[in-house]
Amino acid sequence: MRSSRTGDRGYREIAHTADWALRVWAPDLKGLLVTAAEGMYDLLGVVTDPNQPVQQHLALEAMDAESLLVAFLNELVFQLEERRAFWQFDLEVKGTQLEGELKGARVIGQGKEIKAVTYHDLAIQKGERGLEVTVVFDV
Amino acid sequence: MIQLQAFTRISDYEWEIPKTFRHDMRVPVRVFASRRLLENALGDKSIEQAVNAATLPGLVGRVVVMPDVHQGYGFPIGGVAATRYPEGVISPGGIGYDINCGVRLLATTLEAGEAEPYFKDLIQALDKYCPSGVGAEGGMRLSEAELDQACREGARWALRRGMGSEQDLRRTEEGGCLEGADPTRVSKRAKERGRSQLGTLGAGNHFLEVGIVEQVFDARAAAAMGLLEGCLTLSIHCGSRGFGHQICTDYVQELQGAVNRYGIHLPDRELVCAPLDSPEGQAYLGAMRAAANYAFLNRQLLAHQARLAFEAVLAGKVSNWHLHQVYDIAHNIGKIETHEIDGQRVKVCVHRKGATRAFGPGAPGLPEEYARVGQPVLVPGSMGTASWVLVGTEESMMRSFGSSCHGAGRVLSRNAAKRSVRGEQLQRELEADGILLRAGSMAGLAEEAPSAYKDVDEVVETVCGAGIARKVARLRPLLVVKG
Numbered sequence: 025m026r027s028s029r030t031g032d033r034g035y036r037e038i039a040h041t042a043d044w045a046l047r048v049w050a051p052d053l054k055g056l057l058v059t060a061a062e063g064m065y066d067l068l069g070v071v072t073d074p075n076q077p078v079q080q081h082l083a084l085e086a087m088d089a090e091s092l093l094v095a096f097l098n099e100l101v102f103q104l105e106e107r108r109a110f111w112q113f114d115l116e117v118k119g120t121q122l123e124g125e126l127k128g129a130r131v132i133g134q135g136k137e138i139k140a141v142t143y144h145d146l147a148i149q150k151g152e153r154g155l156e157v158t159v160v161f162d163v
Numbered sequence: 164m165i166q167l168q169a170f171t172r173i174s175d176y177e178w179e180i181p182k183t184f185r186h187d188m189r190v191p192v193r194v195f196a197s198r199r200l201l202e203n204a205l206g207d208k209s210i211e212q213a214v215n216a217a218t219l220p221g222l223v224g225r226v227v228v229m230p231d232v233h234q235g236y237g238f239p240i241g242g243v244a245a246t247r248y249p250e251g252v253i254s255p256g257g258i259g260y261d262i263n264c265g266v267r268l269l270a271t272t273l274e275a276g277e278a279e280p281y282f283k284d285l286i287q288a289l290d291k292y293c294p295s296g297v298g299a300e301g302g303m304r305l306s307e308a309e310l311d312q313a314c315r316e317g318a319r320w321a322l323r324r325g326m327g328s329e330q331d332l333r334r335t336e337e338g339g340c341l342e343g344a345d346p347t348r349v350s351k352r353a354k355e356r357g358r359s360q361l362g363t364l365g366a367g368n369h370f371l372e373v374g375i376v377e378q379v380f381d382a383r384a385a386a387a388m389g390l391l392e393g394c395l396t397l398s399i400h401c402g403s404r405g406f407g408h409q410i411c412t413d414y415v416q417e418l419q420g421a422v423n424r425y426g427i428h429l430p431d432r433e434l435v436c437a438p439l440d441s442p443e444g445q446a447y448l449g450a451m452r453a454a455a456n457y458a459f460l461n462r463q464l465l466a467h468q469a470r471l472a473f474e475a476v477l478a479g480k481v482s483n484w485h486l487h488q489v490y491d492i493a494h495n496i497g498k499i500e501t502h503e504i505d506g507q508r509v510k511v512c513v514h515r516k517g518a519t520r521a522f523g524p525g526a527p528g529l530p531e532e533y534a535r536v537g538q539p540v541l542v543p544g545s546m547g548t549a550s551w552v553l554v555g556t557e558e559s560m561m562r563s564f565g566s567s568c569h570g571a572g573r574v575l576s577r578n579a580a581k582r583s584v585r586g587e588q589l590q591r592e593l594e595a596d597g598i599l600l601r602a603g604s605m606a607g608l609a610e611e612a613p614s615a616y617k618d619v620d621e622v623v624e625t626v627c628g629a630g631i632a633r634k635v636a637r638l639r640p641l642l643v644v645k646g
Binding site: 098134136160 | 355365409416
């Protein structure tokens with residue numbers, strides 16, 4: 025089961041019968057989005073070539089924080105099929121809007137596919153670690 | 164969690180939760196399961212999801228749950244629900260992210276023993292001719308205009324290019340093309356994903372399988388389908404690839420706002436929906452049909468490519484290598500059909516998610532050769548276990564919106580499966596059982612271990628015991644290609 029902790033944010037894989045799920049926590053919404061992305065890439069076994077850098081401008085708007093998280097991660101799922109993955113997220117998150125620059129590299133390997141990021145049991149909650157959420161991916 | 168006491172036992176294989184169980188249910192939930200499979204289903208959220216699905220506006224009859232049920236998104240996987248057309252809702256969660264994931268079965272008159280010396284070459288050829296695995300791309304990259312045309316024509320697009328036969332289309336659900344597909348309702352993003360993925364298998368639980376007809380149970384139906392004991396078959400399990408996944412993702416997102424506009428209150432956001440006669444509902448219906456046609460076309464192309472593999476390896480070496488189509492069915496789809504509800508003929512949108520159409524003898528839309536026996540129902544087991552060919556019955560038309568099960572259903576999480584067996588060990592075990600395997604990933608292989616799935620024989624006994632399907636033949640796997 026995959027897990028990672030970087031300072032005050034982190035993720036861990038949790039059991040799910042048919043698909044994958046991550047428990048993610050971070051001090052704020054921007055941190056939650058970035059950490060969920062890192063966890064998703066970890067689950068997928070993404071390998072990139074640092075000699076082929078890529079950059080992407082991104083602007084998203086959603087009806088609530090959960091929808092913003094789903095839209096953000098689904099954007100990254102799409103970019104994976106374009107052979108692009110990102111590890112530097114220079115984002116501004118205001119309410120349920122985000123905008124900024126993503127930097128990463130061309131994907132040269134990937135262990136698994138995700139069909140989609142789902143709304144299953146998706147509820148961003150305030151907890152001891154700031155914000156927490158469980159994200160379920162349809163595999 | 165829902166307990167067994169919530170159910171009324173209708174028969175050994177049917178159980179019902181009344182609509183009084185929860186205040187927001189509009190119809191009851193009817194579960195086709197043995198007691199053992201029902202108790203198993205109570206171990207995850209699948210029955211709770213069926214109860215949630217029973218709250219959707221416009222539902223008629225009952226929500227039906229199949230014995231291979233497991234937890235899904237919104238609807239359980241192994242669920243059927245029908246909403247009145249046109250004022251009831253359509254829900255992407257009732258169809259699934261992999262729109263028209265389904266199975267195609269082809270068969271031969273080639274005895275397995277005659278082909279066995281060539282099995283290693285054959286599995287290599289199938290692996291080569293039918294790209295699989297993560298990020299697999301096919302040999303064709305369509306322009307947007309070509310992709311739009313493919314979405315409108317479905318499997319016929321392949322026929323026009325010499326990659327199929329009229330028999331293939333006749334023996335495909337809906338002739339391999341849902342009318343009313345609207346590519347203008349499909350996002351540019353979905354089209355970008357779909358343009359280069361036609362003719363590919365994908366990954367996950369999708370596979371190609373060469374099998375042998377191990378036992379025939381219904382000689383007349385088997386004869387109609389061309390299934391001969393001891394002869395080879397080929398199954399193809401895949402769907403609409405990234406094209407369909409993106410369409411569902413787009414509309415699950417887009418309809419989040421629609422539920423508010425139409426005053427629909429949902430217990431689960433994955434049940435998001437819109438009235439069929441709303442602009443949003445019509446848009447999703449058109450896009451869903453486009454994805455369904457893409458999947459029919461994809462399986463047609465894979466069948467053509469598999470035929471090329473068979474020819475390359477077997478032509479001139481065996482008596483007859485030809486693969487003829489038995490049937491192609493969808494198990495994630497929404498269809499506008501007419502069913503009898505409380506003595507009246509009602510036009511409905513039937514949502515089948517992890518469930519297969521199982522029309523009985525004489526039902527509309529069946530090819531002439533199956534009119535007297537009923538529609539073939541294809542039930543793949545887990546990798547390395549049996550698969551089944553059944554037929555639909557008149558009972559299924561009356562009790563399950565002409566539907567039956569679709570497979571074996573998972574019981575173990577992917578991580579639990581990987582903990583129980585390593586991919587390399589599983590490959591050795593399967594080969595010791597006489598099953599050759601090509602897998603893109605050993606970890607992925609372990610996730611699909613037979614122990615992770617329900618017993619398909621028990622699932623089939625249930626639907627047949629309940630009368631909503633009838634056995635035709637049991638198939639045993641010989642060669643498996645998976646991503």
